[in-house]
Amino acid sequence: AQTVTQSQPEMSVQEAETVTLSCTYDTSESDYYLFWYKQPPSRQMILVIRQEAYKQQNATENRFSVNFQKAAKSFSLKISDSQLGDAAMYFCASRGGSNYKLTFGKGTLLTVNP
Amino acid sequence: DAGVIQSPRHEVTEMGQEVTLRCKPISGHDYLFWYRQTMMRGLELLIYFNNNVPIDDSGMPEDRFSAKMPNASFSTLKIQPSEPRDSAVYFCASSPNRGGWGTEAFFGQGTRLTVV
Numbered sequence: 001a002q003t004v005t006q007s008q009p010e011m012s013v014q015e016a017e018t019v020t021l022s023c024t025y026d027t028s029e030s031d032y033y034l035f036w037y038k039q040p041p042s043r044q045m046i047l048v049i050r051q052e053a054y055k056q057q058n059a060t061e062n063r064f065s066v067n068f069q070k071a072a073k074s075f076s077l078k079i080s081d082s083q084l085g086d087a088a089m090y091f092c093a094s095r096g097g098s099n100y101k102l103t104f105g106k107g108t109l110l111t112v113n114p
Numbered sequence: 115d116a117g118v119i120q121s122p123r124h125e126v127t128e129m130g131q132e133v134t135l136r137c138k139p140i141s142g143h144d145y146l147f148w149y150r151q152t153m154m155r156g157l158e159l160l161i162y163f164n165n166n167v168p169i170d171d172s173g174m175p176e177d178r179f180s181a182k183m184p185n186a187s188f189s190t191l192k193i194q195p196s197e198p199r200d201s202a203v204y205f206c207a208s209s210p211n212r213g214g215w216g217t218e219a220f221f222g223q224g225t226r227l228t229v230v
Contacts, residue, residue, distance in 0.1 A: 035218075042223070043203065043223055043224045043226075044221065044223055045205065045207070045219075045221035047218045047219075050218070091156075091157065099170060100145060100162065100164070100169070100209075101147065101159045101162055101170060102147070102159070102207075102219055103159070104156060104157040105156070106156040107156060107157075
């Protein structure tokens, strides 16, 4: 079984600043993927970034990057140069092993202040 | 492609009534997922299908819930009878088979169900 924990229910950041959202996970699988999804007020779930557990190099997508610490089972998301459009609920998720389902954390609500 | 299409977007029903939620996955996707989102429990997987066959339904709350996928382009989630505690946003998502576990799940816009 996989579990994903997001310990920050809410975070806020000033526009143009950097913010880091935390995520820890637990899995007994040797091969798995980790994801960050964004859910704006429109409710649409949008993939932000993904990381394969076997890759040591941290994934980056433009202003979004992760800090993947496999031994600590930590997978944080860093948003640089925050924009008003980044305001949303962010979900950390994992998938791997014999089950194809995505397991989500409870989410972190990010507010971006102008 | 239009993405994953769910209908209706909003549904208000009275307790005890039957509710049917509908989903059209992205063409060519082999996996289809039904999730439920509530403030208390977050996003929970209810059931998922591979090639129209249910693979894991361990998240289905009770016998009042049932899901079907009669063909590759259509799935339904039915609640009968509905109860106020079923009020939530229900998401359908689909994934292609290529890419293994790293493959992105594409979500519909969800159905907000309110049972009064």
